[in-house]
Amino acid sequence: MPYTQNDRPQILEGLQTEQQIEIRKFQKEDIRSVVGINRICLPENYPDQFFLGLHYHAPDAFIVAESKGEDELCGYIMCRIERGLSSFGKLPTKKGHIVSVAVKPECRNQGIGSALIEAAMEGMVEYGASEFFLEVRETNKDAISVYENLGFEIKRTLKGYYRDGEDALLMVKKHQPEE
Numbered sequence: 001m002p003y004t005q006n007d008r009p010q011i012l013e014g015l016q017t018e019q020q021i022e023i024r025k026f027q028k029e030d031i032r033s034v035v036g037i038n039r040i041c042l043p044e045n046y047p048d049q050f051f052l053g054l055h056y057h058a059p060d061a062f063i064v065a066e067s068k069g070e071d072e073l074c075g076y077i078m079c080r081i082e083r084g085l086s087s088f089g090k091l092p093t094k095k096g097h098i099v100s101v102a103v104k105p106e107c108r109n110q111g112i113g114s115a116l117i118e119a120a121m122e123g124m125v126e127y128g129a130s131e132f133f134l135e136v137r138e139t140n141k142d143a144i145s146v147y148e149n150l151g152f153e154i155k156r157t158l159k160g161y162y163r164d165g166e167d168a169l170l171m172v173k174k175h176q177p178e179e
């Protein structure tokens with residue numbers, strides 16, 4: 001289901017758990033839940049100000065998934081708009097950077113991560129991004145598969161990108177206006 005900035009939040013139905021999941025923009029009151037999900041799911045953790053700074057920078061590309069009924073967040077995605085050379089040519093362009101995305105383990109494999117990424121890409125397009133990119137651990141097969149299913153391709157390996165020395169894959173996707 002497409003998500004547009006003028007829409008009401010998107011509701012994902014028919015999930016395996018039969019819960020309703022609302023895909024909506026982050027609000028400052030969500031900060032504790034988002035920081036908690038980040039700590040559970042990823043080794044890359046940040047102070048609150050980092051999350052709030054990204055929200056200030058690109059509020060329409062900071063999206064959360066909320067489990068209705070339980071009034072609990074089950075995932076988030078936050079992004080940054082950057083200028084740089086296109087991954088698909090040599091010209092400078094505006095690029096949407098997926099900085100962090102995570103879904104709680106008990107909420108995975110229901111389409112929530114994909115819905116978050118799609119909603120965030122729509123938000124980034126509103127800010128003028130014509131392509132998207134992200135870094136992912138080369139051993140993170142689940143995430144790589146989700147990104148590939150959404151049309152991302154591996155551009156190159158970033159040697160020793162992570163603090164523990166693991167390599168990252170740089171994955172890129174061009175915005176297709178008709179999508």
Ligand SMILES: CC(C)(COP(=O)(O)OP(=O)(O)OC[C@H]1O[C@@H](n2cnc3c(N)ncnc32)[C@H](O)[C@@H]1OP(=O)(O)O)[C@@H](O)C(=O)NCCC(=O)NCCS
Pocket residue numbers: 015016041042101102103104107108109110111112113114115134135136137140142143145146149
């Ligand atoms: C990566 C991550 C965000 C994906 O979240 P998710 O909610 O599980 O993602 P989705 O449900 O959209 O997709 C996962 C799989 O479930 C499948 N799926 C989607 N809806 C489904 C459904 N209703 N029933 C069964 N399977 C479903 C998808 O096809 C996908 O399968 P794939 O293995 O073929 O790609 C999640 O695994 C995560 O938080 N990982 C830890 C943090 C992390 O690594 N973040 C990325 C850092 S770069």
